[in-house]
Structures are given as structure tokens and as C-alpha cells.
Amino acid sequence: MKVIAFVNNKGGVGKTTCSKLMAEYLSKVKKIPTLGIDFDPQCNFSHQYLKMEIDPAAPEGLMPPIHPDYATDDPDHIDWDGRSSISEIFYGQGVVPYPTYLQHLDLAPGHAEKLLAAEAVRKSEVVDKVHKQLANFLNSEDVKAAYDAVVIDTAPSKGPLTVSVMKAATHIVIPSVMEEQPVQGIYGMLQLWMQESLAREKDRPLKLIGILPNMFKQTRLHKDILKCLQENPAISKYVLPVSLSQRIVFAEIDAEEANPRSIFDYSVSHVAKQEAEEVCAYITERIFS
């Protein structure tokens, strides 16, 4: 089972967009049984596939809807409130992924309040309570039996949540806009990658697929910064040869009422679809070959 995460502690660089593209490419185009995980308290990724609800306990945050399999008269469900998010891993409870409109894609949604609580765990406890939980969950036999790929969307942070993603992932991609601040975010992620790489057994390395230029525009700023990264001999190996341009469709497809729902529903000749396919195919090739 391959576990791919999109990380960058700078916000708004396309982590969710890429997670979505990747999850849909793997499940819809490649028909690989895929689990999407939303590890961001903002729950943007979840909201793409589920009707997330406002959490009465924390009105500024979202929580997952009632699970379709939940039945009040089922005696097995007596201790369950009917909602299940990925954050249950921090509370010792089972995670019940939700089906999505795509046959091969399931989703373990976020839960704002509970994820924020994990992010805020005291430093002395964080290792036991947060860091290893996601890896433990993904290593469990039923998860490994059910899915061949896991796609994780992460929060714009370097905190405990992102660290636990680093510990659980087999591959990471760093989407970034070719501008000063997002590139600084790359630095934050390379630090985490380095820490994790140096802590791992050598037979299961954390592979950095690379930096994925996103929202790329043919401006001097974007071109110069990309060139600067490509010209550095150490960094250039990790600048992906594919990229996503700034295209209004990528933003429009996020809308709740978007039709079609997936970029892969567009016609073969659509440039955005071609670009998305090229990026996803490249990453898939790197991960699965």
C-alpha cells in the first residue's frame, strides 16, 4: 500500500487541489482502491466529497455528516454517534471511511475540533499521543487489505499533524507556487523530511517525489524562481518535470455545484485535464514502478 501526502506549511499552494486530483486519478482513471484522508482541520478535502456539517460544539469548525452505514437500531452501534473522522485515531476509536460518488474512492474526513486538539497536544506527550497514530492506523491489517493507495491532504503547518503524516507516508510531494513565501514553505517541509528520513529504518525510506510547481504563470517572477531552483544541482533533482498552470478550471471545480465534478470528466482535448493527467501519471509512475 502506497501512502502519498501533499505537504507545504505555506497555505493556499494547492495541497488540497493536488490531493483531489491524485485521489480521483488513482480511483477513477486507474481504478485503484484508494482511501483519501483529510488531515487538515479546515476540512476542505472532505468537503469535496461529503456534506460536512457545522459542529455545534465548535461553530467555526466542520464535522463529518452521519455515516450512511449508521443505524440507530443496530446494537453494534450503541456506542457510536454515527460520525467518523480520521481524528478518531487519536481517541482510540475506529475510523469508518465514507464511500464517495466514485466507486474506488473512500474518504476518512477531517473533524475540525478534534484535529485541532491533536495539533495542540503538549510537547511532552506529542510523540506518544500524536506522531505515531496515523502510521499505526495505516499499518493495520484491515486498512492494508482494503486499499492499495492512500492520499493524504495536510494542514498548512509544521506541527504534530504534519509530523504524523511524515511518519505514515511512503511518498511526499511538495506543491508550491513559485514565489518567495511558498518556497520558504518548501524549506520547512525539507526539514521535516530530513528529520523523518534520519529516523527511519533504511528499508522503508520516506521518498520525496519532489516539488510540484502549481498555479504557474508565464511571468518573470515565476519563471525566475523556478529557474533558480532548477539551476541548483542539489535541488534540481527534486523539481518535478511536470507542473500545473494557473487555470480557472482548477478553482471552479472546487465549487459545490461544479459540473462536471472531476477534472477527469472533461473531454480529452481539455488542456486542464491534459495537464492534470500528465502530473498525476508522472507521480503515479514514480510511486508504483
Added chain:
Amino acid sequence: MTKKKRFGVSQALTRGLSEAINVVENNAAIYRNTVVPLSRIELDPDNPRKLTINLNDVRNGLKKEDPHYEKKAEELERLKELASTIESSGVINPIVAYKLGEFYRVVAGERRCLASILAKKNEIEARVFNEKPKGFGLKLVQWIENTAREDLTLDERIGNIRDLIREYQGERGEQGITATLLKHITSLSLPQATYYLSVLNAPDDLRKAIEHGQVRSLDKAAMIAGIDSDEVRREALTACINGSSLKELRKIIAREKLVSSQPKIMREKAKRGRVASRINMGSTANAKVVQAIVQSVLSHTNFNRYSEIFSQVAWDRYDHATRAFRKLVEILEQEMVR
């Protein structure tokens, strides 16, 4: 015509990015950062540190009949101080170890291990190599570890550098070690590397004083090592042992400089009323001139017995030629007194 602005990523940031990448590429398969049980720790007999106290002493207590009892008791007291900070704030830097069968052999960090045991800890954070780091790599690890520590004596540091250079030359061939190369190997600053190099080649008296802990600061040692005249050096060394500051040492050396190389400005000053007490021998960019002077003097029957001293001089090097010329003047002065 205006120049188009070129955007880029700051140098500090590209350096940071490439460093992280290099660290992973060079090290990820070689060691891992982890936590090891203190019960499975062993000390490395080849460590450059000079602790007498060992694991057994710390685990089971010191024995009065131990021939090193006193030294060990002293070390134990110091370890207890470290143990109490470990109790309150833990070990800051991970130790370095490698796996040897069931055990972890400590390459760097034995004091932290011993103190952690005293602090009743069960585990310690470690960087564990998959196999014993060899030769230069091992010495480098120890060096990096040791630079972070304050309790290491100058003698121990110099010993580290010497080992490091030896291993480096062993692996890459006998090449002359320059300050720049040393800086490159150790990531010392250039001045520090220069200091270490001059101290490494220090005359015996200075070396002994360092060994005995009488000279403890690198910059003072380097300054003294750089003094050509035996007499002035001895004076400076004694002053240093007696606690002279860097500034005071500099004064002593300034006197030597007056003696050995008169600055040109002296003439002007003399004109302005100072009584000249010495003659300036001038300077030249043509080393052949110096060679010619020296050789003509040596060809004189009174002086040809000194030829041997000058047989090794590399005349094309200014420092050699300068030293040779000073030596000649020194000899002449002595001969003239007689």
C-alpha cells in the same frame, strides 16, 4: 535601457534547501536517530576522551581499593552535576553510537551516557550508525561532537584535530594540510583552522605547557607558537602561564617584531626626533636578492660552517626567505659580539 529585474530565491534559502537534501542523500542509509536502552550501551575504547571512570563504576559504585579511586571520585562528582541537569531538562544532543551485536557502542557522548545512568534514566536518544564509522568518518563524528562541548581541554581538542588529519591523509593520500583544507574538513572558521595548524606544529615547550593544562586558550597558544625567536617565545609562554591577557602577550610579541623586522615608518618617526636605535634592513619582492646576500655571506670562511642551516631553505617562498634572512642577521649579530 533599463536592466530587467531578475527574481530569485535567497542564497540562504537555496543553501538551506540543498543542505537538507544533501544530509538525506548522504546519511539516510548510514545512520538513524532513535532511542536506545542505556542497559545496552558500551563505551568505545578508542574514544579520544580521557575519562578514567567506566560503566561498571557508575552502575555499581566506586570501590575504595580501586587504584584510580581518587581520580574517578572526582570525575563522578562532575558527572553528578551533569546528571542533575539531565534529570531536569534531559539530554540535549543525542549521543553517537554504532550497533555491535546486541550492544550499542558509544562513539561520542560517554559522559552523557554515564550521567544519564546516574540520573536513573533507562533510555537515551542516539544517532545509531549501521556499522562502525571508520577512519576519517569516525574521527569527524567525534570532532563534531567534541566541538559542542565546553569541558574538553585544548590538549584534547588538538589531539582530535591531529587524529582527524592523520585519518584524512590516510584515506586521501599524504597531502599537505593547509588552513583552508582544515577549515573545509572540520567546518572550523578560517582563523580557527589557522590557529590549530600553528599550534599543531608548536615547539616543545609550548606543547608541554598545553599538555599540562598551563595554556588553555587556542588563540593564545597560536600567538605564542607564531613567535620565531626562542627567547621571546619563552618570555611570552611564561607570561601566558602566569595569566597574561591576550593583549599583554601581543605587547611582548610587538617587541619581537620591532627587533626582527623594523617597519619602514620608523625612519620617518626617527626624523621627527626619535633617536634611532636600530637599522632597518629594508625589504624586497625579489627573493633572489636575499639568496644572493645569504650565499655571499656564507661563502666567507668565517661563516661557511653555518651553511648546513640554510640547506633546506625554499628560496622561492617569501616566508622561508624572510626567516632565512633573519637567521643570517641573528648569526651575524652573535658573531660580531664575539
